[in-house]
Amino acid sequence: MTIPFNRPNLTGDELAFIAEAVRNLQLSANGEFTRRCQRWLEERLEADGHGGWPAPRVLLTHSCTAALEMAALSIGVGPGDEVIMPSFTFVSTANAVVLRGATPVFVDIRPDTLNLDETLIEAAITPRTRAISVVHYAGAGANMEAIGAIARRHGLRVIEDSAQGFLASYRGRPLGTFGALGALSFHETKNVISGEGGALIVNDPGLAERAEILWEKGTDRSRFRRGEVDRYTWQDVGSSFAPSEILAAFLWAQLQHGDEITRRRLAQWTVYHEAFRGLESDGLARRPIIPADAGHNGHLYYLLLPTAAARAEALDALARRGIQAIFHYVPLHNSPAGRRYGRTAGRLSVTEDAAARLVRLPLHAGLSGDEQARVIQAVYAICAQPAVCSR
Numbered sequence: 001m002t003i004p005f006n007r008p009n010l011t012g013d014e015l016a017f018i019a020e021a022v023r024n025l026q027l028s029a030n031g032e033f034t035r036r037c038q039r040w041l042e043e044r045l046e047a048d049g050h051g052g053w054p055a056p057r058v059l060l061t062h063s064c065t066a067a068l069e070m071a072a073l074s075i076g077v078g079p080g081d082e083v084i085m086p087s088f089t090f091v092s093t094a095n096a097v098v099l100r101g102a103t104p105v106f107v108d109i110r111p112d113t114l115n116l117d118e119t120l121i122e123a124a125i126t127p128r129t130r131a132i133s134v135v136h137y138a139g140a141g142a143n144m145e146a147i148g149a150i151a152r153r154h155g156l157r158v159i160e161d162s163a164q165g166f167l168a169s170y171r172g173r174p175l176g177t178f179g180a181l182g183a184l185s186f187h188e189t190k191n192v193i194s195g196e197g198g199a200l201i202v203n204d205p206g207l208a209e210r211a212e213i214l215w216e217k218g219t220d221r222s223r224f225r226r227g228e229v230d231r232y233t234w235q236d237v238g239s240s241f242a243p244s245e246i247l248a249a250f251l252w253a254q255l256q257h258g259d260e261i262t263r264r265r266l267a268q269w270t271v272y273h274e275a276f277r278g279l280e281s282d283g284l285a286r287r288p289i290i291p292a293d294a295g296h297n298g299h300l301y302y303l304l305l306p307t308a309a310a311r312a313e314a315l316d317a318l319a320r321r322g323i324q325a326i327f328h329y330v331p332l333h334n335s336p337a338g339r340r341y342g343r344t345a346g347r348l349s350v351t352e353d354a355a356a357r358l359v360r361l362p363l364h365a366g367l368s369g370d371e372q373a374r375v376i377q378a379v380y381a382i383c384a385q386p387a388v389c390s391r
C-alpha cells in the first residue's frame with residue numbers, strides 16, 4: 001500500500017453544510033457561509049479581541065493566489081516598481097506582482113528556517129522598492145520584528161504570503177496579521193482545506209474599503225448588500241476573487257476543527273522530529289529548525305539530505321518502497337519566467353542549496369501511526385546506505 005504525501009482530510013460535516021448552502025438557494029459569493037467564515041477568521045486573527053493589534057478585515061478568496069493578486073492590486077504596485085521576496089517560494093508570490101507590471105527582486109533565505117534572510121533585505125532596496133513579500137515557510141514564522149522595522153525605516157509595505165501559516169504565530173501573534181496585508185491558502189494540501197480556497201487579511205484599515213471593491217469585481221456591491229447605498233456601480237478595477245457559497249460551506253466545516261487538525265499535525269511532526277534526532281546526530285540529514293519565537297502549525301516535515309544526489313536517490317528509493325516523498329520549490333530566480341520577469345539581489349546560494357537537498361515526508365491528519373513508523377524506518381534504511389547519505 002502506497003503512503004501518499006497528502007490525503008485531504010475531511011471533518012465529516014462538509015456535506016451537511018453544503019446541503020444547507022444549497023437549501024439557502026444562495027450559491028454565488030458573499031452569502032451566509034462566506035460571512036460566517038470571514039467573521040470566524042477575523043475573531044481568531046484578532047485573538048478574540050484580546051490580541052492588542054488592529055482588528056483585521058478578512059475577505060475569502062478562491063485561492064491564496066487570488067489573495068496575493070488582490071494584495072498587489074491593493075498596494076498599487078505597477079510598472080517600474082520592485083517587490084523584494086524569496087526565490088524559495090511558490091510562483092504565485094511572484095506572479096501577483098508581475099501581473100501588475102512590477103519586478104520581483106529575489107533575496108536569499110536563512111539557512112536555519114529557509115525564510116527570507118532579513119539581514120540581506122536592506123542591500124536589495126532601491127528607490128523603486130515598494131514592498132517586501134514575506135513567506136512563512138512550513139508555517140514557521142519569519143522574523144517579523146526585524147522585517148517590520150526595515151519596512152518602517154524605508155516606507156515599504158509588507159505582504160505576508162501565509163499560504164502555509166494558518167493557525168501559526170510569531171511571538172504569540174497570528175501569522176498574516178503583521179503586514180499591511182496577509183494571504184492564506186485553503187488548498188487541499190494545506191492543514192485546513194476547501195479544495196481550492198484562500199483569504200486576504202487586510203490589517204491596514206486604510207486599505208479595507210478598496211479591498212472590498214476589488215473583491216466585488218470593482219463594484220460597491222458589498223455596501224449595497226449592507227444597505228449603505230441604493231444601487232451598486234463600477235467604482236474601480238477589480239475581478240472575481242470571491243469563492244462560491246458551496247466552497248465557503250465546505251470551509252466552514254473545516255474551520256470548526258482547525259485547532260484539532262493543527263494539534264494532530266503537530267503531534268505527527270513531533271514524532272518525525274524525535275525519530276530523526278539520531279539521523280541528524282549521525283550527520284546523515286538536517287532536521288527543520290524552529291526558532292523559539294515561532295509557534296508553528298506542523299504544516300510540513302522536511303529533511304535536508306547531504307547532497308542533491310542523495311536527495312534524488314532517496315526520493316527514488318522511498319518511491320520503490322511505496323512512500324510518496326517529494327521535493328519542494330524549484331527556485332524562481334533560475335526558472336524561465338523568473339529570469340524574464342525578475343532579478344536577483346546578491347547570491348542566492350542558500351536557496352539553491354536547500355532547494356536541491358530538501359525532501360518532504362508524508363504528513364496529513366489521516367496518516368496512521370503505522371504508516372508513519374514505516375516512513376521513519378524506510379528513511380533510516382535508505383539514509384544509512386553509504387551511497388545515499390554519506391557525508
Ligand SMILES: Cc1ncc(COP(=O)(O)O)c(C=O)c1O
Nearest residue numbers: 063064065090092163185187198
Ligand atoms: C508560499 C505559497 N504561496 C502561495 C501558494 C498558492 O496557494 P493557492 O494554491 O491557494 O493559490 C502556495 C501554494 O502552495 C504557496 O506555497
